Amino acid sequence: MHKQITYTGMIWLLAAQLVVMLPFVFDLPLWLIPVLLFAAGWRLRVLSGAALQPGNVTKALLIVLGIGGLVLSGLKFPSLDAMATLLLLGFAFKSLEVAQRRDALVVIFIGYFLVALHFLYAQSITAALYGMVSMIVLTGALIGVQQSVAEFSAGQQVRFNLRLSVFMLLQCLPLMLVIFVFAPRLPPLWSLPMPTGQAKMGVSDRMAPGDIEKLSQSDALAFRVTFKGRKPAQHELYWRGMVFNHFDGREWRQFERDIDPQQVQSALLTNYRWQPDALRVQGEPIAYEAVYEKTGQPWLFTLTPAVEVEGDVLRGADYRVMARQDLQAPFLLKAVSYPDSQRDLALAPELRQLALHLPETGDARTRDLAQRLWRETGTEQAYLDKILARFRDQRFEYTLKPPTLGESDTIDAFLFESQRGFCAHYAGSLVFLMRAAGIPARVVVGYQGGEWNAAGDYLAIHQYDAHAWAEVWLAGQGWVRVDPTTMVAPSRTEQGLEAAMQAEGSFLADSVFSVRKIAWLNGIRQQLDTVQYGWRRWVLGYDGAEQAALLKSLLGTFSVQGVALLMGGLLAAIGLLWLVLLGMTPGREREALEHQLYRRFCAALAKRGVLREPGDAPGVFAAQAAEALPAVAGVIREFTQVYEGICYAPSADGQQATRRLKALLGKLR
């Protein structure tokens, strides 16, 4: 067998390599680019005969250089980034020594793997389309290295391979879809190091002054929500994420110490386990499906309290819903919330203790104020109202550009000096004031509001919707949501941040050319976003739960026989489709068009009562038929004449003759 690859095969291979490697340069160390280009350039020179295949010394040197670069690039081991970089290096260098079909196959297979690997970095529609292009080129290369006899010119060869590759991959689509829909979705077998090159997105697990303001400058998408049935009003849309119980004088945190999400998980599983019976469900439900963008964090955001939740999540006693893993891919959650429910009418002692904790010292003026107000009011509700009124009536300002408050006594500085702040300031100081008076309270961080996308009928929540508010525990009512920001800037919860910041002009001030500011572009943006959402929802979010739901809707009740029957039917249909597409159906020995037409001609005459005996020659039959059917005798004679002409005296223009036959046949019918 010919093991050598043709020149065009080599070119294909090189093109495939470049196409596969290109998207990685956005995610991996920059020094890879010159290395990859160098390898490709050398290969080209080898192909054109200007350079020799690199010797063993050169190869060893390149490998040492590559590994050196890898070590120096500061990538962590083991991590996906490091693995991908190593693979890319090997991929690039492998091209230097491709000589035989075997080597080429190794390169192409690694190429396929890299295409998939890139989807761990990017899963947008664009990335998917690019991946499709890569698949086409790789498959073209796979075909290219099989060819050993050059039948065509190089240009024809490229076109031929490309067309074949596209056809084959397109014909694969139905089967691929069937497998995609029906192949079992298993839970992760073991946890793998995730891409590290990416910063975490969205609200963080602690809240220092300024954190949320920064988020407000981002118009990145946080998640999208589709409501089934009732859509809540804008001011009801409090997407609750994390609960901050600990304050150190400056920052709010979830737990006393900084702990990583893994520890939060185990804390949720042991100490703060979800207690459904603490909840008195009442009011109308709101059912929705949320698709969260990947954030690299496990936090999810729901309307509280989410009573029914579908998805691989953990739930805590503080009504938090949390993914089991950091979100490295869009995550789908289905939930039903009852916002009017009463939570924790009886507060567990440890939760009460958590919700009362304050630093030993600091913010003395605020503590004094709390004592004084508490003495004046006497009841929790009155105390709370008093404080809210204070926010409303005094000269507090809602601003995205609050002054810095120093390192300690930040609450004092905010309440008595600057009086200018963002939601975090208001929520934090409210909770401090509550706790100082012995009322359990906590800071809640999440998103508020969202943008309705009319085209797609869903709500899009962006990073600039990030918000902090408070929850206060009142006897007889349980946890009550209190948003002090509404006292200062009522429009924040009614119309969103953009409206609230209109006067200040600071909404997305950093992005001058934001398309949001131009109406018609904004319309297109929304349309595109709808497509993206569908992609997220139905392609990226297709998991075990989705599969079960789909099967249920397809089959009614789930049964092994049903699935087997469905699968079998679909596979058989696809197999048949392939047979037909490739012209391999048995018995389809193609009859020439004129013979087909003649058969139809005989059938038409048979209908009129003139049957042709198998032995009759066309001329004989025509004479009989013409005699029997004088009305169409002319047509019969001419048809037979033309037909015999095609059969026995083929002329150059057979097409015209068959057209004539068709016309005559038409007259006969």
Place this chain on the structure above:
Amino acid sequence: MVEALRGHWERWVQQRLPAARVTTLNQRKIFIVPSKTAVGLLMLIALLFLLGINFQNSLVYIICFWLLSLLLLTIFYTWRNLAGLTLTALGVEACFAGEKAVLEVELTRPAHQPKYALELAWEGEDQVQVDLVAAQTLRVKLSHSTSGRGYFKPPRLRIATQFPTGLALAWSYVTFDVRGLVYPAPIEKAFQPSGNAQRENVADGREIAGGSNDFGGIRDYQRGDGSKRIHWAKYAQTGKLYTKTFVDYASNALWLEWDELPMPGIEVRLSHLCRKVLEFHQEQREYGLRIPGTLIEPGKGEAHKARCLQALALFGVQDA
């Protein structure tokens, strides 16, 4: 066990793919299996499936399943690349034992169905890869080594393809109902009988003395012998005059006689006769052949040579 299975397989193949001069490959005749490359791809697919599971990544799943579909579709494509192909044996050129027998095969593809990278091969023997794209028919010559004289029946020819992706291997066996002659290998140097140099030529006295065509020998000089006929070389050696004699045979022909051959062994004799036939043909002499069971009257020319060689090739061959 293995032997038994092998025998069973052979019989099955023989039955399924009977020998014929013209064979069209159809679904009964084409075998197809995933190739070694496909095993590699399957491993890659398994790896991608794991990647998809562990990262819960739909797009990785899609690539994984796409490749799986490609693997399956390839089986159809590769199969089709053989299907409909017609192989016609045009014949086997005769050769001498030990030389390569050359089989000429005509490949014909159906209209509108180009065939790519077809590989015709004899196990351990010649193989050739061809495309059938522009032309609808193509002639291919394949050579196969021969061992003994007699008939050369081309063994089962394997026609295979891995086009387009190399992920599947489709193949068929074609046994052609043709045979070619394998002449005995001509002996290196014709055996020179010791003693009487003329013995062979004068074998049964059919020589007509005084002929003018063929050198017959020398005799003592007699008066009247033309000076052109004097063997001057002999005279120089011996000082005695000799006259070269020339003979015309009865039919002006030489006879190659089996019974007169002094050497033992059938094959050696045949090889010797073969060499002689070639020599006589080369010298454009007329010659006849008499071996047990066959008598070929003297003659000359290509056809005559072929007849003689055939007789030698098939001497004692049962299936003649």
